[in-house]
Amino acid sequence: MNLDQRILSAKETWKAQQEGDEVRIYVGSATCGLAAGARGLLNHLPDALADLNLEAQVVPVGCIGMCFAEPLVDIQEPGKPRVSYRNVTAEALPQILEGQLKNGGPPEPWVFGTLGEGSYGGLDRLEEQAVLGPQLRIALRNCGWIDPTSLDHYLARGGYAGLQRALGMTPEEVIQEVMDSGLRGRGGGGFPTGLKWRFCRNAKGDQKYLICNADEGDPGAFMDRSVLEGDPHAVLEGMSIAAYAIGATIAYVYIRAEYPLAVKRLLHAMEQMRDIGALGKSILGSDFDFEVKIKEGAGAFVCGEETALIASIEGQRGMPRPRPPFPANQGLFGKPSNVNNVETFSNVASILRKGAKWYAGNGTAESPGTKTFALTGKVNNPGLIEVPMGITLREVVYGVGGGILDGRPFKAAQTGGPSGGCLPERFLDTPIEYATLAKAGSIMGSGGLVIMDDLTCTVDIARYFLTFTQNESCGKCTPCRVGTREMLTILERICAGKGEEGDIELLEELGQSIGKASLCGLGQTAPNPTLTTIKYFREEYEAHIRDHTCPGQTCKALLPATIDPDSSSVVTGLIRVTAERCDACGKCVASCAVEHSMSKDPELAMDEDPLPRPRIQLHPLGGGTVPTACRHCEAAVCVLVCPTGAMQKTGQGGPVLCDDSLCIGCRSCVLTCPYGVPEAYLEGEQITKCDLCVDRLAKGGIPACVEACPTTCLEWVKR
Amino acid sequence: MSDVPSQSMDDWRSQIARRFESRPEYLIPVLQFIQEDAGYLPPESMLATARHLRIPESKVYGVASFYAQFNFEPQGEHRITICRGTACHVKGSGRIESEISTHMGVPPGGTTGDMLFTLEAVACVGACALAPVVVVNGEVHAAQSVASVKETVDMLREQSQKE
Numbered sequence: 001m002n003l004d005q006r007i008l009s010a011k012e013t014w015k016a017q018q019e020g021d022e023v024r025i026y027v028g029s030a031t032c033g034l035a036a037g038a039r040g041l042l043n044h045l046p047d048a049l050a051d052l053n054l055e056a057q058v059v060p061v062g063c064i065g066m067c068f069a070e071p072l073v074d075i076q077e078p079g080k081p082r083v084s085y086r087n088v089t090a091e092a093l094p095q096i097l098e099g100q101l102k103n104g105g106p107p108e109p110w111v112f113g114t115l116g117e118g119s120y121g122g123l124d125r126l127e128e129q130a131v132l133g134p135q136l137r138i139a140l141r142n143c144g145w146i147d148p149t150s151l152d153h154y155l156a157r158g159g160y161a162g163l164q165r166a167l168g169m170t171p172e173e174v175i176q177e178v179m180d181s182g183l184r185g186r187g188g189g190g191f192p193t194g195l196k197w198r199f200c201r202n203a204k205g206d207q208k209y210l211i212c213n214a215d216e217g218d219p220g221a222f223m224d225r226s227v228l229e230g231d232p233h234a235v236l237e238g239m240s241i242a243a244y245a246i247g248a249t250i251a252y253v254y255i256r257a258e259y260p261l262a263v264k265r266l267l268h269a270m271e272q273m274r275d276i277g278a279l280g281k282s283i284l285g286s287d288f289d290f291e292v293k294i295k296e297g298a299g300a301f302v303c304g305e306e307t308a309l310i311a312s313i314e315g316q317r318g319m320p321r322p323r324p325p326f327p328a329n330q331g332l333f334g335k336p337s338n339v340n341n342v343e344t345f346s347n348v349a350s351i352l353r354k355g356a357k358w359y360a361g362n363g364t365a366e367s368p369g370t371k372t373f374a375l376t377g378k379v380n381n382p383g384l385i386e387v388p389m390g391i392t393l394r395e396v397v398y399g400v401g402g403g404i405l406d407g408r409p410f411k412a413a414q415t416g417g418p419s420g421g422c423l424p425e426r427f428l429d430t431p432i433e434y435a436t437l438a439k440a441g442s443i444m445g446s447g448g449l450v451i452m453d454d455l456t457c458t459v460d461i462a463r464y465f466l467t468f469t470q471n472e473s474c475g476k477c478t479p480c481r482v483g484t485r486e487m488l489t490i491l492e493r494i495c496a497g498k499g500e501e502g503d504i505e506l507l508e509e510l511g512q513s514i515g516k517a518s519l520c521g522l523g524q525t526a527p528n529p530t531l532t533t534i535k536y537f538r539e540e541y542e543a544h545i546r547d548h549t550c551p552g553q554t555c556k557a558l559l560p561a562t563i564d565p566d567s568s569s570v571v572t573g574l575i576r577v578t579a580e581r582c583d584a585c586g587k588c589v590a591s592c593a594v595e596h597s598m599s600k601d602p603e604l605a606m607d608e609d610p611l612p613r614p615r616i617q618l619h620p621l622g623g624g625t626v627p628t629a630c631r632h633c634e635a636a637v638c639v640l641v642c643p644t645g646a647m648q649k650t651g652q653g654g655p656v657l658c659d660d661s662l663c664i665g666c667r668s669c670v671l672t673c674p675y676g677v678p679e680a681y682l683e684g685e686q687i688t689k690c691d692l693c694v695d696r697l698a699k700g701g702i703p704a705c706v707e708a709c710p711t712t713c714l715e716w717v718k719r
Numbered sequence: 720m721s722d723v724p725s726q727s728m729d730d731w732r733s734q735i736a737r738r739f740e741s742r743p744e745y746l747i748p749v750l751q752f753i754q755e756d757a758g759y760l761p762p763e764s765m766l767a768t769a770r771h772l773r774i775p776e777s778k779v780y781g782v783a784s785f786y787a788q789f790n791f792e793p794q795g796e797h798r799i800t801i802c803r804g805t806a807c808h809v810k811g812s813g814r815i816e817s818e819i820s821t822h823m824g825v826p827p828g829g830t831t832g833d834m835l836f837t838l839e840a841v842a843c844v845g846a847c848a849l850a851p852v853v854v855v856n857g858e859v860h861a862a863q864s865v866a867s868v869k870e871t872v873d874m875l876r877e878q879s880q881k882e
Contacts, residue, residue, distance in 0.1 A: 031845070031859060032861075035849055035858070035859030035860065067848030068848060070849075219804035219805045222847055260857075299787030312747065374848075376806035376848060377809050377810075383848055450806055468842055700869040
């Protein structure tokens with residue numbers, strides 16, 4: 001059948017499924033969902049359904065963006081909206097299925113809300129909640145709604161209508177439409193897409209190339225991966241429209257090797273495109289030929305830069321080239337080429353389908369349309385979002401993002417990845433646009449948006465990003481190759497507590513030079529994180545250098561001294577005591593003694609001399625008993641009174657340890673401890689006290705008493 | 720150091736020739752094929768690549784050494800990849816990297832003496848909402864800690880030693 005017939009049939013099937021009498025179960029199955037546990041759920045579902053005598057169609061979908069809630073499972077009964085369940089485990093699955101499908105009551109605590117038209121009981125409509133309400137999903141329009149391996153799903157929701165319309169226009173008209181939409185390159189450059197296409201259209205060459213930049217190298221960015229995994233046809237359709245507009249019969253998708261699922265989805269979608277005649281000779285009955293090839297990256301961030309990317313496709317080292325000549329005139333294999341980002345292409349198909357005026361009606365005049373962001377870091381709702389340009393940072397962080405984790409104060413928002421900057425609190429009400437972010441010293445970037453709280457050190461963040469860019473520098477030009485190394489050395493010194501007067505000024509000077517003199521965007525923007533953090537958090541740099549402190553409590557060398565800096569780092573949790581569960585069995589006491597014996601063996605320990613002492617005792621409490629040991633107090637009295645400094649608190653949250661080489665057995669701690677913990681067994685002997693089994697913790701274990709407790713009276717609670 | 724048998728240059732050459740045209744632009748895909756097959760780039764395969772694509776061997780090494788994906792040494796049976804992306808960093812992956820490196824006795828990029836494990840750190844896996852992320856033999860593990868990674872390593876070691 002031809003494409004029109006296929007589309008009609010797909011729409012009818014979709015409608016029939018939505019209104020039919022089969023239950024549909026959607027499972028978020030992009031890389032994140034699968035990693036969070038969806039793979040197990042997909043395996044369990046058939047059995048779980050069979051056990052309950054239920055039937056349903058299982059639809060694996062891409063990422064709907066609510067990553068904090070993965071694994072996500074949605075159950076849709078005929079004629080009703082999808083009921084979303086969050087953080088679903090294999091154990092919870094039968095309860096959820098039974099709860100909704102047999103008892104009509106979606107069970108807590110997993111039920112999250114509804115998605116789609118209509119209402120279900122008294123459940124919240126997620127589209128009206130802060131997490132989805134402000135979002136406008138255009139590039140991500142199908143992600144989470146369709147099975148990415150189903151062409152019919154794509155067609156039913158308007159797929160390839162854009163290409164059909166474009167093929168009925170002249171290439172110039174298509175370019176004008178994209179210009180009128182105001183679409184700007186979503187890879188980070190923000191260059192008007194239509195204009196870029198026009199340059200390539202006007203260039204002379206017997207062969208032109210279209211290139212899709214799917215390298216997505218920014219740490220903290222995964223927008224492109226989600227689009228490719230969740231809706232590969234959106235990208236391919238956009239590419240075919242672009243190729244037609246510029247006159248390129250061959251297109252390359254340069255995709256990083258670390259995205260194997262995305263590659264798989266693309267290849268599958270390309271086969272489907274060929275089946276309907278949208279790939280190959282004379283696509284969709286036009287006189288335009290179009291072929292797509294996939295090239296995988298090999299692990300070089302610099303290959304996200306368009307000239308380095310082109311070099312890589314040619315089989316060279318990924319080193320950028322000076323421009324002019326621009327790729328539009330002399331690009332891949334010396335021919336006119338046009339490079340665009342995945343998200344840019346995903347928007348193009350919608351623009352052709354619904355019109356430039358519709359697209360430009362969203363966002364702002366300076367930055368029309370929407371932008372995807374990978375919202376991560378210290379927020380309650382990290383995930384993949386798409387919002388209209390012009391929304392404020394505050395609405396994103398506190399609305400969609402659900403605020404800062406643990407209610408901690410906001411410190412900075414990092415945009416633009418290693419090329420961007422950290423924006424402090426006073427920018428929270430800034431509308432997100434290309435110009436406003438640039439004016440603040442950062443950039444829009446590809447969409448990475450990392451939120452930091454007060455327990456983050458901006459000097460460490462600057463060092464972190466520069467470590468990355470310095471490592472990824474291709475080495476071709478001196479300002480970047482040598483300059484970033486010099487800046488990094490200074491930052492490392494500062495974080496190690498060896499900062500000097502003049503370091504900050506030197507960083508500023510170096511940063512300006514490197515930015516101006518580097519050959520490509522990597523070097524030109526590598527100093528940005530450092531320069532913006534100095535601009536907005538200068539006092540933090542000064543604290544490192546002048547006061548030898550780290551206000552963000554991150555730089556280890558500048559934190560309060562400890563007897564064993566590593567011991568507090570192994571304390572990954574604390575012991576919780578639930579007194580009612582104590583059976584007075586004494587296993588905690590015995591195991592503690594054995595743990596601190598020489599032989600570590602229960603039978604041999606009894607014969608040792610001196611007899612191993614337990615550091616935990618059973619004390620009477622209200623008719624029962626409770627295991628009592630050292631509380632490792634934050635403001636430990638024993639530490640205060642110890643005359644020799646033997647008693648030491650090893651950092652915030654760490655254990656209170658007694659240094660045997662310093663203890664003189666004076667028993668001041670025995671007298672002052674409010675819990676009666678330290679014990680001294682013989683005259684003049686050093687005291688014995690719980691050491692939180694730091695040796696066991698260092699090996700990844702838990703304290704001996706907790707392990708031995710048969711009633712869970714003692715539990716190890718991970719931080 | 721390695722006892723891993725490698726094919727001869729001629730064997731490599733015929734394998735490559737079967738799959739790729741003799742054009743320089745296929746250099747990276749050829750290297751990716753060799754690495755997929757052998758786990759690393761043996762010297763014989765590099766020479767075979769140069770011969771088949773009719774480019775100097777120095778060029779093959781120049782390109783292969785530029786990209787982080789390619790290994791020149793045989794790799795361990797298990798691959799532990801610690802993500803050092805921004806979101807993972809902010810959630811403590813730096814500590815995971817240094818403590819696991821100490822625990823296993825190899826720096827990031829190294830392979831343990833018993834050839835059981837290769838430890839590596841990468842800039843970003845792209846699963847940022849699951850930070851901190853560790854990829855174990857291609858499988859993405861979410862919300863990791865020093866303790867959970869140690870557990871995984873110990874489990875894999877036990878598994879390998881039983882076989």
